[in-house]
Amino acid sequence: MSEKNRDGKRTARERLAVERDKQKAADKRRRTLVVGASIVCVLGLAAVIGVLAANAGKESSEKAGPVVAPSGAQGKDSLAIPVGKDGAKSTLTIWEDMRCPACQAFEVAYRPTLHQLADSGKLRIEYHMVRLIDANLGGTGSLRAANAVACAQDAGKFRDYHDALYANQPKETDDAFADNAKLISLSGKVGGLDTPAFQKCVKNGTHDSWVNKAQKAFQGGGFTGTPTVLLGGKNIYQDQTMTPAKLKQMVEDANRG
Known part of the structure; x- marks a missing residue:
């Protein structure tokens, strides 16, 4: 070599x-x-x-106070705020957090359909307010906002104020709803809501213990995220084929049946 x-x-x-x-x-x-x-x-x-x-x-x-349910609350332990007629053949159960961006996205996409179905007497909606984001990210914005919408329910203005808060929802990491003054200022977007009674209810946290009880019921129900949207016991929010049109058809079919 x-x-x-x-x-x-x-x-x-x-x-x-x-x-x-x-x-x-x-x-x-x-x-x-x-x-x-x-x-x-x-x-x-x-x-x-x-x-x-x-x-x-x-x-x-936190100092535990009496559980004060908002006016007209129904269901087990009076944890549900109803929208629509009691005699509707279909009931939609919604567990949501006012600080939750996914809840806002659901409301924005489905709101016209939900309003139409509820106003026509075909659908009854039961809202359960929880404070999941507070636990995940810290803060009290979920609790404060949930108490505030419960205060709006006392005044017969739940749906309008509920929609106004979602329309003005801060970023998930911004705990702006923890400020009662912010929540009271947003009540000005709903005619007749910004009253001394509403302001007192918000500032005193009248329904705080009610919100905490709803949170415990949410956890006890085995739910893992918000929004949880149930129709006939089935979580339709997990159905990737679900659309407002499909939901409307399901409700109308139930009414014809």
């Missing part, structure tokens, strides 16, 4: 050795990144658990 061939083979082996070393180093970096990512995920979960624990502790340390 010539010296030139020996040198060529040696050079090739050296190149292969260098490539193997590079591959080993890359594999090591990959394993480090995977482990690092796993640690970040665990820390993220721990942070969420920490927030939940902190909020749970905060809630348990």
